[in-house]
Every structure is written in C-alpha cells, then in structure tokens.
Amino acid sequence: MANEANNFAEIISHCKEYGYIFQSSELYDGLAAVYDYGQMGAQLKKNLRDAWWKSMTQLHENIVGIDAAIFMHPTVWKASGHVDNFSDPMIDNKDSNKRYRVDHLIEGFAEEQKAAGKEQLADEVLTQMDILIAASDYAGLKKLIEDNKIKCAISKTCNWTDVRDFNLMFSTKIGSVSEEADTIYLRPETAQGIFVNFLNVQKSGRMKIPFGIAQTGKAFRNEIVARQFIFRMREFEQMEMQFFIRPGTQMQWYNYWKGERKKWHEGIGIPAEKLRFHDHVKLAHYADAALDIEFEFPFGWKELEGIHSRTDYDLTQHATFSKKKIQYFDNDLNEEGKPYGNYPPYVVETSVGLDRLFLTILSLAYTNEKWTKEGGTPDGRVVLKIPAKLAPVKLAILPLLKKDGLPEIATALMNNCKQSFHCFYEEKDAIGKRYRRMDAVGTPFCVTIDHQTKEDNTVTIRYRDDMRQERIALSEVKGLVEKLIE
C-alpha cells in the first residue's frame, strides 16, 4: 500500500511536470478539487472523448449524439428528484468543523484497518455501513462511527454531530437579481439534457426504439471529501448515453450494456483483470438495477462507470412537471399481433467519468523502469506507456544535429505527417535526452534524421515501450505510424 501511495504521488507530480494536469488557480494557492488540463492532458482527454463518441455515435447506427446546455430550467431538477434527493449523509466534527461524507469517513477507517492487518474488522464495518446506508439509518451510522472510535483527521477527536443530508448541487443566479425564481443549478449530471430532448431527437431524427442518445459534457457536484486528485472533483466531465427501450426489456438491455461497456474499456487497453463489476446495494431514487464498473486505481478498487436501469422515472417525471405528453408510439406488433401503442420508454444508462477514465489510463501507463548498464552503472527512465492510439503526440521528429541539412529533411517530414496525426519537432539537446523526454510524455514513436538519411533516405525509428530501434525508409514513416495508431 505504501508503494501504491508513493506511486500515486509520483503520478500526480509527473502530470504537473509534463503538462498533463495542473491545480486550478495554482497562482492563488489553488481551488480544492478543481483541476486544469495542460497541453498534453487536454489532448489525451480529447482522444478519450473522441474514442467514446465514435464508439457510441458512429459504430452504433441507432445512437445519436447531442450537446445540451449546462444551464437548464430549474424545474428540471425538481422533476428529476435532484432537489429533494441528490444528497449524501454527512457528519461534522465539532472540534475542527470539518465535514465528512459518512461513507468516505468509514471507508477511510476500513482502509487503515486493512493496512494494519485487521481485514476482518474492516470487512465487518463496511458490511454494516452498507446495511445502514441502504436503510437510511442515520442514527445507526453515527453509532457505528462512535463505536469504532473513528476520529477526525484534523482534530483527532470523536466529537461528532448527528448525521445529516446535504445537497450536492451548486446553485447560481440567472438574469436580474430581482426576478423571481432566478435560482438555477449547475447540472450535476448530463443525463437530464438528454431526457428533456427525448421528443425533439426522436421526432426530428425519426428514431425507432430501441435507440440511444449520447452526450459528453461538464457536470458539477459540491463534493465534500475531494482528496483523490482527479478521481473526485467538483467540476468534471461525463460521457453518458441513455438507451430508450420497450418496458419489460430493461434487464435484457442492462445486461447487454454491462457486457458492451466492459468490452469497450478492454478495447482501449485496460486489462480485464483490472476491471470488475460491483452491484449497488442502495439504489438511486430513479433506478431498478444499478452497477459500477470498477477499476483498480493505485488507491484501491473504485467506480469508473455506472450502468443504471432508470425505468421510465425521468420521462414520466418530466411529463408530470411540464404537463406535456412524453410518449413513444410503437407500431411494431406484439405477441397478440396488435401494435404495442403509446408508452413512455424505459431507459438503460451508461455513464462514465472522462476524468476517471483519464486517471485510469495514466495509472496504467505510468512506469518507473530501472536497470543496470554494462559495467554496473544503474540506469532507468520514467515512461508513460499510453496506448499509441490515445497518446497526445504520436511521433517525435528529431534531427540529430541542427546543421548539415538535417533540420530541412525533418521539417519536410513534419509537414508531410502533421495533417494526419500529432507530431512534435525538437532539435535541442543530445538524442538520448530527447528520447527520455518523449518517454516521459508518452510519445510512442521517435524518428531520428542523421547523416545516413542524406545518403540513403533512411531514418531510425525508436519504439517507446521496448526502446527498440530500426532503420526504415523515410518515405515509409507516415504510413507505418498511421498503421500503428489505427
């Protein structure tokens, strides 16, 4: 565990050093649980988003994508249940005034027990917590905390308030301050933008059930404990897809998407043994079945994606609150040979956090390699083994020297390749140093132009993961890289 924690701290500092992620407003000492993506991070994030978007909207003929606004009519959140139900049980320490999410406090305690070899106690506490949360037994949760003498990390005391619910939505004002009902919310999930547009998309796209609507975009939650870097943020990005289906078929589609989404994660390079399913004990107010796809992060198994069978809850609620009919006319014939007729469709949702996916890819990619050179000198490198198709920069073009016509050949190669994929040009420093920098930012291929290039039009291509080098024709570089990033 200590090694894993060190490894996580190394990943965080590596992200900053190589332009992946910066603390937001760092100049002013930062803003807790808010992060900015740097030049490398923004590109990796875009590549992940594009991979998801393509898999949903291009590879599925019955899924279309939309881009709804973050601001929505305030009644949307009343109808969806978020105003009344989107809260977490919290507890305050009276001595430090620090507020904790109850499940995080207890999970933190269980992790400490596990690290101390008290696995059984840890498991018992977690099982009890699940039961109490499922029963909304807040007095029981407080007793569990007190019985186990769980302390506040700051005051080191057990002087706790009662457990209470706190809503996680951020609110802000729209228009003139004097207007009535001017309070709006920053969306806590992108899904509602899809629900309120269900009829617009279904009618304008002449969509036939089953079909999906996909969307990526920012979501906001006032998370109380936000410690694990970009794992739990106050502003984050979701990639959600609502799949509209005939009532009664929800378990069939729920299982279908459960399998599809795990396959997709494996397809972008996440090993199967690092993924597992976790069924929800306590269901959200809108769900009749739900599970998480968990990934083994450096700090343990945690949720990466949620699959939820949301019934017709959302569409029915919006129909009630808007006083409009939100139904689908299904003219397919049922077993009795009659049309299924009008109904509000059921929904199976897939919802993955883009930032968590980013952290997943980075945790897998980060490798600190050490070896001994001939003669016994220790050597090593830090390398980001990001799958080539996702890497922010695909090819580094490196003239060996800044003279003798080598930069001109390199520039011509750069101009030839940059229309097709991201390239990076560098002529400063010794070649070994440049290779190490490219390893650290995760560039999968480097091409070196040297004096031999002038003689026989060949270059050296170096592969990041095994540091293998080979000589290939200059004219083959573009095609080879295109093939390798396919």
Ligand code: GAP
């Ligand atoms: N529409 C359903 C929904 O929002 P959720 O399980 O609350 O469900 C879906 O969130 C996904 O969004 C999670 O699996 C996670 O990847 C991501 N997510 C949720 N809260 C997050 C946060 N505070 N920071 C980063 N990602 C978050």
